[in-house]
Amino acid sequence: MSSVTSNYDVIIVGAGLGGGIVAGVLAEAGQRVLLLERGRDLRYRDIPSDHLRHHRLSLYGDNTTHAPDGHPRVFVDPQGRSRTVFPHEADYHNNALTVGGGSRIWGMQAWRFHPDDFRMATRYGRPPGSSLADWPISYADLAPFYERAEHEIGVAGDHTATDYAPRDRAFPLPPVPATPTGTWLARGAATLGWNAFTPPLAVNTKPYLGRDGCVQCRQCIGFACPSDARNGSHNTLLPRALATGGCTLITRAQVARILTDASGRAHGVEYFAPTTPDSDQTERRTAHAATIILAGGAIETARLLLLSASAQHPRGLGNHSDHVGRHLQGHYYPVVSGLLPVGFQNPNLGPGVSIATTQFNHGNPGIIGGAMLANDFVKLPIIFWRSHLPPDLPRWGQANKKAMRELYLRGIDLRGPVQEIPSPDSRVTLDPHVRDHFGLPVARLSGTTHPETVRTAEFIRARAEDWLRAAGAERVWSSPMDLRLSASQHQAGTARLAADPREGVTDPFGRVHGHDNLWITDGSLHVTNGGFNPALTIMALAFRAATKIAAKF
Amino acid sequence: MPLNQPQLDTLRALLDRLIPEDEFPGALAAGTDKFIIKLLTHDCAAEAPKIAQSLTQLDAEAIACHDHPFVTLPIAAQDTLISALEHNRTATVWPVTFPAGVFINRLIDLAAEGFYADPQNGGNRDGTSWRMIGYDPLLPARPSAP
C-alpha cells in the first residue's frame, strides 16, 4: 500500500447531509476543501427501482451501498447477545452510504423543532436513569439557519400553518397539493378540534434552483427521484461546492483516523481510497488541513472519534467526560393503520405525505414530550402486504389475495416521530473483535432507549388511533411499542452539544471541546431529537457551524 | 440449482395454494417460483439447504397425514396441511432449528415478496399483481434526473 500526502484548508469527513452543506458554505467562502465520502456519487440510473432492496424495505440489500460486506457493525440485543450485522439489516441502524447520505433517498419531511424541544429538561425534569438535558442553544439561535436551509435546500410548505415555530419568512415553495385522503383526515382533525396542516417537505413543488418539479410518481421514499425534485445536499450545496473549483470530492474514501498533535490540535486525517477512481485497489493516504470537520452521521462520527484515540486522548477524541457514543437515539415510530370507508379509494399521488398535526408535541398530561403525527408516503404493494393488512386476515391463499385486491387502495396510516428520552447506556463503542474491510474495529451498538420513551410512544399511538376513528376509518389497528435501541435513519446524540465540557462533546457551535479546530456537523450534535424528523435541524446546525468557521478566515 | 426435482414440484404445488389463481393469475403464472429459486441461489443461498430439506419434510408430512405426497393431494387437503404447519401441528418430527411454522411462514413471505415486488425481481411477470390491486409506479419514461 502506497502513501500519498496532501494539504487543504478544510477536510470534511462524509459527504452526507451535514457534510455537503458545510462543503458548500466553506468552498464558497474561498476555502480549499477536501471532502471524503466512503460511498459513491450515484446518478439516477445507478439507484435501482428494486422494491425489495431500497431504503424503506431492504430485505436482501439496499439500492445505494457499495460493497456492503465491507462495512459490518455489531448489534447487541437487550438480552446481551451480540451478532455481526450488515447495512441492509434493521439492527445495523443504517442511513445511506452514498454522496448525499440519507438525503439522497429521504422522505423530505423538513421540520423545524419546537422551541420547547431545546429545553426538555427544564420543561419536564430529568427522569431518573435518563440523560435528558437542555440544548445549550435556543430555537431563536437556530431560527435564521432554519430559514437559510429552507431557502437554499428548497422546502415547500404553508407558512401560515407552522406557527408552533415562529418564522420571519415564508417557504420558498408552495406546499404539496392537497390529497383526497389528506382532506378526509383534515375533517377528522377538525371534529376533534385539532390543528392539521400540510407538512413542510423539501421537494420542488415547482421548478426551483434549476431543477424540475415533482411528477408525483408512486415510488418516492427510499428511491432516487426521477425528476430530481427531491432536495438534498447532493443536488444543492454539494454541486455549489464543486462549482467553485475549490472543493475536491473523493468517493469510496473511508477515513480511518483523525490525526492530533500533543496539544490536541487536529492536523489531518488518515484514509483509505481507491488508487484511481474506478480501481478496486486501495491505498492508505494522509491529508492535512487547518480545520477538520466530521459529518459521518451519528454512529460513524462517534466511531471515528473513538478510533482516533492517542497517547494524549486514550479514550478517544472529545471523550474526556465519557459522552462520545452515548445518548444514541432516533425516533420511536408508532404506526396506526386503518381502512378508508368502502367506496373511497386513495388515488395515491406521490409523495403522499400531505397532512400533519403538531397538537401532541408538548403539553400532554403526565407525558414527557410527544410527537408530530402525519399520514404516510404512497405505499409499495409489498410493504402494504407485509405491514398494513388487517391483522386477523389469513396471510395466504385466496382470502389474502382478495384482500390485497380490495383493500390496497383503501389503506391509510398515521405515524409520528416520538421524541426520545435519551439513555446514556444506549451507545456506540468499538467492537473488540469484528473489523471492517480496512481492518478497523467496527461500531458496536448496545443498550436501549429510556423506558419513558415507550410511555410517550404509547400515548401518541392512542392519539393516532383517535384521529383515524374520528375521520371515519372503517377499522383501526396498531401494535404496542417495546423497549429497544433506537437509532436508524434518525440517528443522533452521540457527540452532543454542551456549554460545559463535562456535559457533552462539543461546544454550542459544534467544535469538539479540547480540540480547537475539530468540528462536528451531523446528527451526533443533537442533545435531544425533537418530536419531528431531524434533518432540517441537522442542516441548520451545519449552516450555523459553517458560518462560524468561515468567519474565522 | 438449490432444489431437486421433487422439492421443486412441491414448492410449485405449495405456491399454487399460497397465491392461487382466481379471476387473476396466481403465483405460478407470475413466475414466483423462479423468483424464489433465484433468491435461494444468490442472496439467500445460505438458507437454501434448510428450505430444500423442509420441502422434503412437507412431503413426508403429507404422506403421514394423507397417504399421498403434497403435489397429488386434493387442494382442500393441501390447505389443511398448510394451516396445520402454521400452527406447528405436525405428524412428523420437524427440526427444532427450523420448525414447520417458521418454514411455512418463510415461504408465505417469499411468495408475497416475489408476487408483489417489482417485475424485474422476476416473480410478478408483466406487473400482473400490480394491475390486480391498482398500483403503477408512474415513473416517467424519460426521467429528467441526471
Ligand SMILES: Cc1cc2nc3c(=O)[nH]c(=O)nc-3n(C[C@H](O)[C@H](O)[C@H](O)COP(=O)(O)OP(=O)(O)OC[C@H]3O[C@@H](n4cnc5c(N)ncnc54)[C@H](O)[C@@H]3O)c2cc1C
Ligand atoms: C429512507 C430514509 C428516509 C428519510 N426521511 C427523512 C425525512 O423525511 N425527514 C428527515 O428529517 N429525515 C429523514 N431521513 C433521515 C435523514 O436522511 C438523516 O437524518 C440525515 O441524512 C442525517 O444527516 P447526517 O449528516 O447526520 O448523516 P448522513 O446524511 O448519513 O451522512 C453521513 C455520510 O458520511 C459518510 N461516512 C460515514 N463515515 C465515514 C468515514 N469514516 N469516511 C468517509 N465517509 C463516511 C456516509 O457514507 C454518509 O454519506 C431519512 C433517511 C432515510 C434513510
Ligand code: SF4
Ligand atoms: S413523488 Fe415526486 S419527489 Fe417523490 S420521487 Fe416521485 S417525482 Fe420525486
